[in-house]
Amino acid sequence: xxxxxxxxxxxxxxxxxxxxxxxxxxxxxxxxxxxxxxxxxxxxxxxxxxxxxxxxxxxxxxxxxxxxxxxxxxxxxxxxxxxxxxxxxxxxxxxxxxxxxxxxxxxxxxxxxxxxxxxxxxxxxxxxxxxxxxxxxxxxxxxxxxxxxxxxxxxxxxxxxxxxxxxxxxxxxxxxxxxxxxxxxxxxxxxxxxxxxxxxxxxxxxxxxxxxxxxxxxxxxxxxx
Amino acid sequence: xxxxxxxxxxxxxxxxxxxxxxxxxxxxxxxxxxxxxxxxxxxxxxxxxxxxxxxxxxxxxxxxxxxxxxxxxxxxxxxxxxxxxxxxxxxxxxxxxxxxxxxxxxxxxxxxxxxxxxxxxxxxxxxxxxxxxxxxxxxxxxxxxxxxxxxxxxxxxxxxxxxxxxxxxxxxxxxxxxxxxxxxxxxxxxxxxxxxxxxxxxxxxxxxxxxxxxxxxxxxxxxxx
DNA sequence: GTAATAGTGTCTATCAGACATTATAAC
DNA sequence: GTTATAATGTCTGATAGACACTATTAC
Numbered sequence: 001x002x003x004x005x006x007x008x009x010x011x012x013x014x015x016x017x018x019x020x021x022x023x024x025x026x027x028x029x030x031x032x033x034x035x036x037x038x039x040x041x042x043x044x045x046x047x048x049x050x051x052x053x054x055x056x057x058x059x060x061x062x063x064x065x066x067x068x069x070x071x072x073x074x075x076x077x078x079x080x081x082x083x084x085x086x087x088x089x090x091x092x093x094x095x096x097x098x099x100x101x102x103x104x105x106x107x108x109x110x111x112x113x114x115x116x117x118x119x120x121x122x123x124x125x126x127x128x129x130x131x132x133x134x135x136x137x138x139x140x141x142x143x144x145x146x147x148x149x150x151x152x153x154x155x156x157x158x159x160x161x162x163x164x165x166x167x168x169x170x171x172x173x174x175x176x177x178x179x180x181x182x183x184x185x186x187x188x189x190x191x192x193x194x195x196x197x198x199x200x201x202x203x204x205x206x207x208x209x210x211x212x213x214x215x216x217x218x219x220x221x222x223x224x225x
Numbered sequence: 226x227x228x229x230x231x232x233x234x235x236x237x238x239x240x241x242x243x244x245x246x247x248x249x250x251x252x253x254x255x256x257x258x259x260x261x262x263x264x265x266x267x268x269x270x271x272x273x274x275x276x277x278x279x280x281x282x283x284x285x286x287x288x289x290x291x292x293x294x295x296x297x298x299x300x301x302x303x304x305x306x307x308x309x310x311x312x313x314x315x316x317x318x319x320x321x322x323x324x325x326x327x328x329x330x331x332x333x334x335x336x337x338x339x340x341x342x343x344x345x346x347x348x349x350x351x352x353x354x355x356x357x358x359x360x361x362x363x364x365x366x367x368x369x370x371x372x373x374x375x376x377x378x379x380x381x382x383x384x385x386x387x388x389x390x391x392x393x394x395x396x397x398x399x400x401x402x403x404x405x406x407x408x409x410x411x412x413x414x415x416x417x418x419x420x421x422x423x424x425x426x427x428x429x430x431x432x433x434x435x436x437x438x439x440x441x442x443x444x445x446x447x448x449x450x
Numbered sequence: 451g452t453a454a455t456a457g458t459g460t461c462t463a464t465c466a467g468a469c470a471t472t473a474t475a476a477c
Numbered sequence: 478g479t480t481a482t483a484a485t486g487t488c489t490g491a492t493a494g495a496c497a498c499t500a501t502t503a504c
Binding site: 166167168188205206207208209210211 | 480481482483484
């Protein structure tokens with residue numbers, strides 16, 4: 001480190017300045033059949049209450065790597081693709097010292113996080129996430145905004161439904177994510193050109209069986225998260 | 226600092242971890258009558274070439290304060306309202322050591338930065354900003370995307386034109402910012418309800434004089450940046 | 451007068467919203 | 478058969494795009 005003898009206009013090197021600790025905190029979102037959009041919380045290391053999974057950035061590590069490490073260690077979830085939301089930088093936001101936190105969001109299929117370490121993790125509805133420390137409530141809000149924007153006009157871009165689904169299943173998922181009813185006709189007309197038929201039919205339903213579709217073009221995208 | 230005896234699961238305190246230096250870099254955008262959308266660049270402190278204005282974050286300072294300080298010192302521009310874009314975190318991105326950079330964007334009226342320290346600052350078109358170090362080209366790209374989204378359906382939200390303008394002046398500004406022609410009819414119909422007439426007329430033009438408008442509701446918003 | 455630009459009116463194609471109709475299953 | 482849901486067709490109102498027409502200035 002700092003082998004390059006850089007000095008600023010005051011003649012000081014990088015090492016002469018105090019540096020903040022940098023943390024990452026992540027809102028991992030998924031869709032619960034009953035509850036709707038839920039966020040993963042972990043028991044805090046000091047034992048008091050719950051919070052979003054997070055960790056301090058290690059040397060030589062990217063933010064995304066730190067996010068993946070924290071989720072692997074704290075919730076047993078691996079292979080994520082986190083996205084930055086915002087840097088929380090109030091100098092007094094953490095009483096342990098000067099800590100910046102980079103809020104992230106990630107979206108995963110429900111089976112990836114259900115029944116993982118149930119005593120130290122829980123899934124809470126995004127509208128009532130409970131009492132959370134730091135800026136975690138703010139991170140959840142930004143995460144939900146991000147997800148709703150993604151789901152405004154594309155069919156399940158984060159693959160929460162898997163690869164094959166009926167248009168009704170797709171619409172119900174979008175309604176639970178965006179929190180408002182979607183027009184049935186408009187929804188089909190908008191999504192149809194972005195879907196391709198599988199030829200298969202859903203079974204065990206009440207009326208005429210619905211056709212199963214998959215996302216057009218993005219083969220296997222649904223297994224990403 | 227670190228008066229709280231916090232220890233993590235390995236028994237280490239915050240001070241035991243190496244911490245990154247944190248920098249801010251800012252794309253200050255404005256509109257040049259001839260050139261179009263331009264970005265402010267400053268001569269680098271090591272003398273080699275040009276870059277976006279930036280600085281290292283000081284203790285007890287927010288990111289926005291660091292941005293304001295860097296622009297005040299390096300370009301004589303004050304009173305800005307920067308917005309975060311992205312954290313650049315590649316561990317080897319800066320050969321001076323471990324440095325994270327938070328990219329920012331801000332938009333100011335051209336007279337705020339023109340003829341400020343012309344030997345150490347310059348304005349370059351955003352499409353051809355020259356050779357830039359670090360992630361500065363990426364920051365400019367994100368800054369332009371941000372500005373184009375802001376200008377997609379609202380009349381000059383950052384007040385680049387001042388408080389009073391004709392609809393033609395407004396449309397030309399939007400065209401230079403978004404980089405594509407805007408439909409004349411649609412533009413008037415979209416913007417008209419968001420404008421209020423001043424009763425005054427533009428003078429010295431070729432044909433029928435155009436009415437001057439101001440933004441509806443947001444009195445004085447144009448003098449912000 | 452002519453040329454140029456501002457502002458208004460109108461036609462049309464597109465599309466969201468609404469509703470009707472037909473198809474096909476469970477019961 | 479009845480009931481429920483899927484899929485398709487059709488009508489309507491709103492609006493973007495296009496163009497015509499009038500108004501008012503410089504020259």
